[in-house]
Amino acid sequence: MSSTKAFASQADLQDKKVSFTKLSDHAYAYTAEGDPNTGVIVGDDAVMVVDTQATPVMAEDVIRRIREITDKPIRYVVLSHYHAVRVLGAAAYRAEHVIASEDTLALIRERGEQDKASEIGRFPRLFRNVESVPPGLTWPTITFSGKMTIWLGKLEVQLLQLGRGHTKGDTVVWLPAERILFSGDLVEYGATPYAGDAYFGDWPQTLDRLAALKPAKLVPGRGAALENEAQVAAGLAGTRSFIADVFASVQASAAAGRDLKAAYRAALDAVRPKYGHWVIFDHCMPFDVSRAYDEATAHRDPRIWTAERDIEMWKALEG
Numbered sequence: 207m208s209s210t211k212a213f214a215s216q217a218d219l220q221d222k223k224v225s226f227t228k229l230s231d232h233a234y235a236y237t238a239e240g241d242p243n244t245g246v247i248v249g250d251d252a253v254m255v256v257d258t259q260a261t262p263v264m265a266e267d268v269i270r271r272i273r274e275i276t277d278k279p280i281r282y283v284v285l286s287h288y289h290a291v292r293v294l295g296a297a298a299y300r301a302e303h304v305i306a307s308e309d310t311l312a313l314i315r316e317r318g319e320q321d322k323a324s325e326i327g328r329f330p331r332l333f334r335n336v337e338s339v340p341p342g343l344t345w346p347t348i349t350f351s352g353k354m355t356i357w358l359g360k361l362e363v364q365l366l367q368l369g370r371g372h373t374k375g376d377t378v379v380w381l382p383a384e385r386i387l388f389s390g391d392l393v394e395y396g397a398t399p400y401a402g403d404a405y406f407g408d409w410p411q412t413l414d415r416l417a418a419l420k421p422a423k424l425v426p427g428r429g430a431a432l433e434n435e436a437q438v439a440a441g442l443a444g445t446r447s448f449i450a451d452v453f454a455s456v457q458a459s460a461a462a463g464r465d466l467k468a469a470y471r472a473a474l475d476a477v478r479p480k481y482g483h484w485v486i487f488d489h490c491m492p493f494d495v496s497r498a499y500d501e502a503t504a505h506r507d508p509r510i511w512t513a514e515r516d517i518e519m520w521k522a523l524e525g
């Protein structure tokens with residue numbers, strides 16, 4: 207290993223195998239072994255896409271899969287939250303509407319540009335053909351607070367904000383008739399939750415509200431589609447315990463007066479045995495612990511990550 211250790215993710219170069227899983231006559235999951243997922247909802251008259259992939263070229267592969275099952279127009283793109291790896295592929299769909307929560311719009315305004323630069327620098331493999339991303343940011347054309355219902359013909363689609371967790375603006379998409387939930391990064395499965403912009407204190411109770419919907423199937427932000435209630439319960443429980451365990455460790459370190467680097471070492475020792483096999487564990491932990499330490503000490507809201515702050519943090523913890 208070289209003395210200047212690059213981001214863990216910059217050495218992560220192997221392409222993942224894509225699955226396009228049918229969950230019902232209306233719901234499909236585009237998943238890629240722990241890379242960011244996209245949800246697809248086929249209504250009577252139109253298609254809705256939930257999270258776009260990182261670049262338009264990557265989104266073209268989602269469109270190719272959609273065209274194997276329907277020729278209905280892709281009218282809606284929903285952004286579950288503002289992260290670049292979820293939104294920068296939006297242009298490819300040429301959708302009439304891009305929908306996000308008001309809170310997500312506020313984050314795009316406040317930190318969208320910095321997040322874009324930071325995420326592309328962190329994880330180049332996830333931004334394949336980054337040159338296909340149009341200049342600027344992805345802006346919603348419709349925003350909502352709390353709840354919005356869209357009818358795709360007779361199919362009811364609910365967009366719900368059930369609380370803060372992965373970000374301040376998290377939106378889930380719910381098909382009540384089929385009890386299918388698209389959770390965005392609020393739930394991960396076999397993949398380490400990224401919590402660099404999270405609200406650790408709120409996330410577990412937000413997951414309780416997702417669980418209260420009693421989903422029969424769930425498409426997580428990363429990892430395979432959860433196709434029965436036992437798998438859904440496992441996805442919710444795994445995410446919940448990871449968030450709780452990281453926060454408990456970091457809170458204990460902060461209370462004991464440890465600095466960030468000591469808190470990081472302690473958190474790694476505490477959680478690696480249980481979660482170290484999840485994908486992107488080494489990538490997420492420095493960001494997750496940095497945010498947990500902030501939340502346990504001085505910062506109620508997540509500080510903005512910039513390409514420079516990423517490198518500074520990485521050197522401080524892993525250098």
Ligand SMILES: [Zn+2]
Nearest residue numbers: 287289372391
């Ligand atoms: Zn995210």
